[in-house]
Amino acid sequence: MRKSTILLAISFAFLAGCAVNPVTGKRQLMTVSTASEIQMGQQNYAPMQQSQGGEYDIDPELTRYVDGVGARLAAQSEVPLPYEFVVLNNSVPNAWALPGGKIAINRGLLTELESEAELAAVLGHEVVHAAARHTASQISRGMVLQGLVLATAVASSDSDYGNLAVGGAGLAAQLVTMKYGRDAELESDFYGMQYMSKAGYDPKGAVSLQETFVRLSEGRRTDWLSGLFASHPPSQERVNANRQTAMSLPAGGKTGEAEFQRAMQKTRATKPAYDAYDEGRKALSEKKTDEALALANKALGLFPDEAHFHALRGDVRLVADKYDMAITNYDRAVERRNEFFYYHLQRGLARNELGQTDGAVVDLEKSIELLPTAPAHYALGGIARARGNMPEAIKHYKVVAGAGGDYGKAATTELVRLELPTNPGAYVLRRCDPDANGKLVVSVKNDTAVQITGVQVVVQYADETGRQQQVRHDVLGQIPPGQIASVNTGLGPYTAGANCPVTVVAAQVAE
Structure with missing residues (x-):
C-alpha cells in the first residue's frame, strides 16, 4: 500500500468524521456519536464514583445545593444532555465530566471555594466540556491516529480507591484523567462564563477562581497537582482571558457568598x-x-x-x-x-485469611458488583482453585492478568500453573529450522514469566512409503522465562521456511 494512498484514506476518514461543535459552531473531528457518548457516561458514572471515594452522602443538603446550581447552568447549554451532578467523598481538589453530561465535584474542591459564583464557574466549565464534546473529540483523534499507525505499519511491510479497577471499569478513569488541551480549556472557560451570566451569576467568579488556581499551582501542592490541575492546567493566560470575557458580559449578577457558606457549614465543620x-x-x-x-x-x-x-x-x-x-x-x-x-x-480479604471462604465470596462478589477490582478477582480465583473449580479460577485470573501490576503478574503465573499442563501450546512457542545437514531442529520458547520443564513436542512426518507418522521428542532440562531450548529430531530433509509440522504437547511449571 502506497503512503499517498494511506494519507488520502485518512483524509477521507477525517472529512467523514467531522461534525459541527454544538457550542462553538466550529467543525471538529468526531467519530463518536452523541448516543454513544451518553451510553459511555451512563455506563461509567457509577464505577467512576466508586473508584473516587463514593458519593458524599453524609451531607445530602449539600448535594442538593450543588445539583441545583449545576441544573441552572445546564439549562443554559445548547445541548440537551441528561446532565447529572454529584459530590464525591474525596479530599483531593478535583472536578470532572464524563461524556454525556455526567459531572462530579469532590468535597476537597468545595472546601477551597468561597462563593456560589465560584462553584458555578467550576460546574459551568465542566458542562461545556460535556456539551462541546471535548472528551469525545479526544477519543476521535485517538482513533484516527491509531488507524494511521496501523495503516503505515501495513504499508511498510505489505504483509501480514480510586488503580484497582479492572476490565471496563478502568475506562472511566482514563476518560476523566485525559488532559484537556489549551483550546478546550479556554473554550470551556469562555462558554462556561456565558452560561454563568445567562443563569444570573456574576461571571467575575470565574476570574477569582482562576486567580486562586494559579496561586495554588505555584505552591506545588501535591493534592492539586494530582487532582484538578492534572487534567485542567491553570495558567495566567486563562486568568487574562477570563478578565476579558467578564468585561464583555453584563456587570453584576449573583455571587452567593452567604448561600454557599451556609450550604458548606457541615462540611467545613467536619474538615x-x-x-x-x-x-x-x-x-x-x-x-x-x-x-x-x-x-x-x-x-x-x-x-x-x-x-x-x-x-x-x-x-x-x-x-x-x-x-x-x-x-x-x-x-x-x-x-x-x-x-x-x-x-x-x-x-472479604480478611475473611479469606481466616478461612471463612463462604463469607469472603459473598463480600468479594458484592465488591465486584459495585466496582470490579484486581484484588477481588484474584482472591476469588484462589478460592475457586482451592475448591477444585478450575474453570471458575481461570475466569477470575484472566480478568486480572490483563490489568498489569503486581496482581496482573501474579494472576498470569497462576494461569500458567492451571493451563500449561492442558494447553501447553498457548505458552510454549515452537519454531522449525534445518541443521547443516538439512535435518529438522525444533526450537521452543518459554513465553511465560515462570521457569518450565517437561516440554515435549510431537513431529508429524511422512515415511518413505508416504504414510503419515508421529514421533515424540523431549526437550531436556528447565527453560527460564523468555529463553529458548532446541532438540534435533534427526528427521529430514527439512527446508527452511516450510510448514512447521510440530505440536507442543506437554509442559509444566518447574517447582
Whole structure:
C-alpha cells in the first residue's frame, strides 16, 4: 500500500468524521456519536464514583445545593444532555465530566471555594466540556491516529480507591484523567462564563477562581497537582482571558457568598476529621501503622459517623494480621455505607485469611458488583482453585492478568500453573529450522514469566512409503522465562521456511 494512498484514506476518514461543535459552531473531528457518548457516561458514572471515594452522602443538603446550581447552568447549554451532578467523598481538589453530561465535584474542591459564583464557574466549565464534546473529540483523534499507525505499519511491510479497577471499569478513569488541551480549556472557560451570566451569576467568579488556581499551582501542592490541575492546567493566560470575557458580559449578577457558606457549614465543620483521616491514609501508605491508627482514632473522635474512618482503622488491623478486629471495623463501615465497594472488598480479604471462604465470596462478589477490582478477582480465583473449580479460577485470573501490576503478574503465573499442563501450546512457542545437514531442529520458547520443564513436542512426518507418522521428542532440562531450548529430531530433509509440522504437547511449571 502506497503512503499517498494511506494519507488520502485518512483524509477521507477525517472529512467523514467531522461534525459541527454544538457550542462553538466550529467543525471538529468526531467519530463518536452523541448516543454513544451518553451510553459511555451512563455506563461509567457509577464505577467512576466508586473508584473516587463514593458519593458524599453524609451531607445530602449539600448535594442538593450543588445539583441545583449545576441544573441552572445546564439549562443554559445548547445541548440537551441528561446532565447529572454529584459530590464525591474525596479530599483531593478535583472536578470532572464524563461524556454525556455526567459531572462530579469532590468535597476537597468545595472546601477551597468561597462563593456560589465560584462553584458555578467550576460546574459551568465542566458542562461545556460535556456539551462541546471535548472528551469525545479526544477519543476521535485517538482513533484516527491509531488507524494511521496501523495503516503505515501495513504499508511498510505489505504483509501480514480510586488503580484497582479492572476490565471496563478502568475506562472511566482514563476518560476523566485525559488532559484537556489549551483550546478546550479556554473554550470551556469562555462558554462556561456565558452560561454563568445567562443563569444570573456574576461571571467575575470565574476570574477569582482562576486567580486562586494559579496561586495554588505555584505552591506545588501535591493534592492539586494530582487532582484538578492534572487534567485542567491553570495558567495566567486563562486568568487574562477570563478578565476579558467578564468585561464583555453584563456587570453584576449573583455571587452567593452567604448561600454557599451556609450550604458548606457541615462540611467545613467536619474538615478537621477528614484532614486527620487523610494524614492517617498517608501514614499507613508509609507503613507507619501506629501513627495511622492514632489518626484514625482522632478522626473517629471528631466525627464517628464517617464510614471511611472505620475502614481506615480496619486497614491498620488488616496489615497487622489482626483479621477479627479488622472485620469488626469493616462491619461498622458497611453498617454506615453499604453501597461502597471498598469495605466489602477489605472484609472479604480478611475473611479469606481466616478461612471463612463462604463469607469472603459473598463480600468479594458484592465488591465486584459495585466496582470490579484486581484484588477481588484474584482472591476469588484462589478460592475457586482451592475448591477444585478450575474453570471458575481461570475466569477470575484472566480478568486480572490483563490489568498489569503486581496482581496482573501474579494472576498470569497462576494461569500458567492451571493451563500449561492442558494447553501447553498457548505458552510454549515452537519454531522449525534445518541443521547443516538439512535435518529438522525444533526450537521452543518459554513465553511465560515462570521457569518450565517437561516440554515435549510431537513431529508429524511422512515415511518413505508416504504414510503419515508421529514421533515424540523431549526437550531436556528447565527453560527460564523468555529463553529458548532446541532438540534435533534427526528427521529430514527439512527446508527452511516450510510448514512447521510440530505440536507442543506437554509442559509444566518447574517447582
